[in-house]
Amino acid sequence: MKTLKITLKERIIFLQSLPTQGSIAQIEVFEKFGALLDFSEEEKTLFELRIEGEGNRQMIFWNKEKESDTEFVLDKKEETVFKNLANAFDQNGAVTIENKSLILKLLNL
Structure with missing residues (x-):
């Protein structure tokens, strides 16, 4: 089991x-992760x-002063x-400036 720690933006x-x-x-x-990633009220x-x-x-948009990382096992x-x-x-050239940090974290699991 590995832990994935992501920022609010990456989430x-x-x-x-x-x-x-x-x-x-x-x-x-x-489906499982969609439910976990979704934000509660x-x-x-x-x-x-x-x-x-x-x-x-x-x-x-969100208040950047209140953001925190989330960990998933x-x-x-x-x-x-x-x-x-x-x-x-990566292979399909779909990495963007916006998703690069998330893609790198997933590649390094």
Whole structure:
């Protein structure tokens, strides 16, 4: 088992980057982590999360002074699925300035 520690920004990017298709095993991992990555109402209030804009022009804002990192313990299956996801991002040229730190953390699991 390995621990994945991500920032609030990486958590948002991770949540937005989870694929919606794949093998049954992959989708089960993505569904589980989608639920874990999602923000509770308490966290939305704590971090002062808000969404501004409409359609595909939405932006997420939060109070950077209140942000904190989140740790997830990954089993071997989850670790493998997320490493493969990061490899796919890298091999397909889908790494961006915004998701680079998250992709590097997933590659180094």
